[in-house]
Amino acid sequence: MTSRTAIVTGAARGIGAATAKRLARDGHAVAALDLLEDQARATAEQIVADGGRATAVGVDVSDEDSVAAAVERVVSELGAPAILVNNAGILRDNLIFKMSADDWDAVMGVHLRGAFLMTRAAQAHMVAARYGRIVNLSSTSALGNRGQVNYAAAKAGMQGFTKTLAIELGRFGITANAVAPGTIRTAMTEATAERMGITFDQLLEGAAQRIPVGRVGQPEDVAAAVAFFASEDAGFVSGQVLYVAGGPRD
Known part of the structure; x- marks a missing residue:
């Protein structure tokens, strides 16, 4: 495998951190980007400790500058990016009649505007190299989820964004795909349990009972799917949405 430079947003923890570490194990130099640069640095330091190349960069993905x-x-630090994983995300859950315009805008800003800005910046380098891999994080919530009208809309938007990138950028040797996780054991999922007024264990246990494989996912499950889309072997796979949910959806 050719070693390339990968950018992973939202890499301070959860799926982003697991993905950054997986891509590093696959031989890539990894830039761990996050609004929380100190926490992203922990991800980068772990990669370096394991023998990889990595750097941590603070970024507000919703801000153009x-x-x-x-x-x-x-x-300047790792080289031109050939792999981009748009993972950064936030939750501002509420039923629509309780949801503020600010909470709607915040979710759209990080998920959709953030993916747009990061992709627009990174694809210029990929076009120049005639090679690139873009992987966007969607969610089973794109199919609809109570209390998440903003998040569901953003994640559905990520799928349309992905398919359009595949059409526009394919002739430059760039693929674009999306991974849509189901219930994954992360801090973000824990926040959902708090919103629902139940314990984290109760949420995970209830979800596992509905999932055909009988368990919730781990960040590494998602990272494995991202790693495939980011690989050279996936050069003829583009515009796809892969649900990583232990079944058709959850």
Whole structure:
């Protein structure tokens, strides 16, 4: 496998951290980007301790200038990005009649605007190299989920965004795919349990009973799917949405 430079947003913890570490194990140099640069640094330091190359970069993915500066820093420290994983995300859950415009805008800003800004900045380098892998994180919530009208809309938007990127960028040797996780054991899922007024264990136990494989997912399950889309072997796979949910959906 050719070693390339990968950018992973939201890499401070959870799926992002697991993905950054997996791509590093696959031989890539990894830029761990996050609004929380100190926490992203822990991810990068672990990669370096394990013998890989990595750097941590602070970024607000919803801010155009911040994104431009972050990508420039990645290029200077690790080289031009050939792999981009748009994983950064937030929750502002509520029923629609309780949801504020600010909470709607915040979720759209991080998920959709963030993916747009990061992709626009990174694809210029991929086009120049005539090679690239873009992987966007969607969710089973894209199919609809009570209390998540903003998040569901954003994740459904990520799928349309992905398919359009595949059409526009394919002729430059760039693929674009999406991974849509189901219930994954992360801090974000724990926040969902708090919103629902139940314990984290109760949420996970209830979810596991509905999942055909009988368990909830781990961040590493998602990272494995991302790693496939990011690989050279996936060069003829583009515009796809892969549900990583232990069954058709959860």
